[in-house]
Amino acid sequence: MRAITVTKPASLDALTVRELPAPTPAQGEILVQWRASSLNYHDYLVANGSLPVVDGRIPLSDGAGDVIALGEGVTKWKVGDKVMSTFFPKWVDGKVNKAKTIGLGGDTVDGCAADKSCVAQDAVTAIPEAYSYAEAATLPCAALTAWRALMVEGGLQAGDSVLVEGSGGMSVFALQFAKAAGAYVYATTSNDDKIDQLKKLGADTVINYKTDPKWGATINKLSGGGVDHVLDVGGNTTLGHSIDAARVGGHISLIGILGGFTAEIMLPKLFGKQMRMTGISVGSAEMQDAMVRAINIAGIRPVIDRSFSLEELGAAFRYQETGQHFGKIVIEY
Ligand SMILES: NC(=O)c1ccc[n+]([C@@H]2O[C@H](COP(=O)([O-])OP(=O)(O)OC[C@H]3O[C@@H](n4cnc5c(N)ncnc54)[C@H](OP(=O)(O)O)[C@@H]3O)[C@@H](O)[C@H]2O)c1
Known part of the structure; x- marks a missing residue:
């Protein structure tokens, strides 16, 4: 599968697509085929080396895509469901504590700049009813x-x-x-x-x-x-x-x-x-579900400024850097 990794010394020019083996979901995990992502300032700081990440980290906290395989014991999703990532994969509900904020996609654990990845079944939520993948990928952060x-x-x-x-x-x-x-x-x-x-x-x-x-x-x-x-x-x-x-x-x-x-x-x-x-540091999956309910009722649509391909990730960050954008920059795979 295609993936982009942050190779040290990190820089926007070093964001190149490489081939990695496709992962297999473990117990309680789902395999997601990512269709889109979006850029946040946090992703930019990871990609340009301002935030230290391990060599080979897959960046981008946000992703939306399809569930394509289930690990043993998965009850929450079925193959074909449309899901989006959560910023803190372990903060499912309730008040925040340290344990819930360990593991941050595209920073301390791998993110969504890849065709596929395995995530815990609680680490995604359903996307809004009328949304495209690109629209859904603007939401998690x-x-x-x-x-x-x-x-x-x-x-x-x-x-x-x-x-x-x-x-x-x-x-x-x-x-x-x-x-x-x-x-x-x-x-x-x-x-x-x-x-x-x-x-x-x-x-x-x-x-x-x-x-x-x-x-x-x-x-x-x-x-x-x-x-x-x-x-x-x-x-x-x-x-x-x-x-x-x-x-x-x-x-x-x-x-x-x-x-x-x-x-x-x-x-x-x-x-x-x-x-x-x-x-404030983003929120929980429970809050994300509440937000999606409100989006469905109010009919809010995200403002997408421009879309880039996965191969153009470096160029997309360079565009973000100019500050010309209005709303979200998305990456479509
Ligand atoms: N704590 C969290 O959970 C969380 C979550 C999301 C974002 N953030 C933070 O929120 C900030 C915005 O994130 P984003 O992803 O929305 O960024 P973004 O899409 O890259 O937005 C940047 C925009 O902010 C304005 N701006 C740039 N420099 C500024 C400055 N020095 N003072 C005031 N406004 C400035 C510019 O708008 P104009 O062209 O209109 O001036 C610029 O286009 C970042 O610092 C990011 O780290 C934090």
Whole structure:
């Protein structure tokens, strides 16, 4: 079968397709033929060597495909079922703990950049009814993170206000979920050409974070005292603004590191506003199932910017690197 591996020293140029033996499912495992994947910033950091992985690791956390064989004792799936990966294969349900986050697809265990792989029967969920494989492959990391930040940790209510930052995969899903739930959405982008696209998806107010150096304060003012929920994606480049934008008693989901791995913040602002901050790392299979139920009912479709083949994975990451994309970049096998 075809697979892409991260060969050390890792670089986007080293992502080449190779032939590996097809795996056989062990007890409790299913064999999945992957049909599509999608790119997340985390995958980019693995592929370019910023995150250390073992030599030969198969990257990409997200995948959607068909169950093509069952190991002994598999009761949950049958051959032909359409499934998608989960970011933490061992976090099936309940609250998170260390054991549930060991084994992260495309990082500490092999991911979906291969024609086939064997996974535990609990490490996949059903895809939304009307979705293509490419659409389903956009969900496991980006969409679930947005879902958990808003609906699980944030407890979003109709009428709440939400700030989503940038127009990448996670933020665009957050915009879509927030609108479907009846929220007022503030969005930011560095690119004026993307303002209309964000508005078409329902963003009520869009601010260019490059041309407004005090965009957090601007959103606080426009919202009449701050927003209820912020999904922070930049860390050092955004967190101060996120705190400024949030209301007293608001909730900030700490999600991204686009501006670097560390951030300097004004602590008095944080406790002065009596805010909650939650570190979010994707979610569980149980949350993924809940998100899919909502997607089926609300009819939400992912925004796919562009599709590449598996052989073009390096080029797909180079495109992601430019930041030109709006929503998700997918890989179709
Ligand atoms: N914790 C988790 O569970 C989790 C899950 C998913 C993603 N994430 C994180 O969330 C972030 C976004 O991920 P993604 O996969 O959605 O990325 P992505 O699709 O590559 O999106 C990147 C977009 O964010 C905006 N951006 C870039 N640099 C920025 C900066 N310094 N400050 C503010 N915005 C910036 C740009 O949008 P414009 O062109 O509109 O400016 C860019 O197109 C990443 O840091 C990723 O690691 C975390």
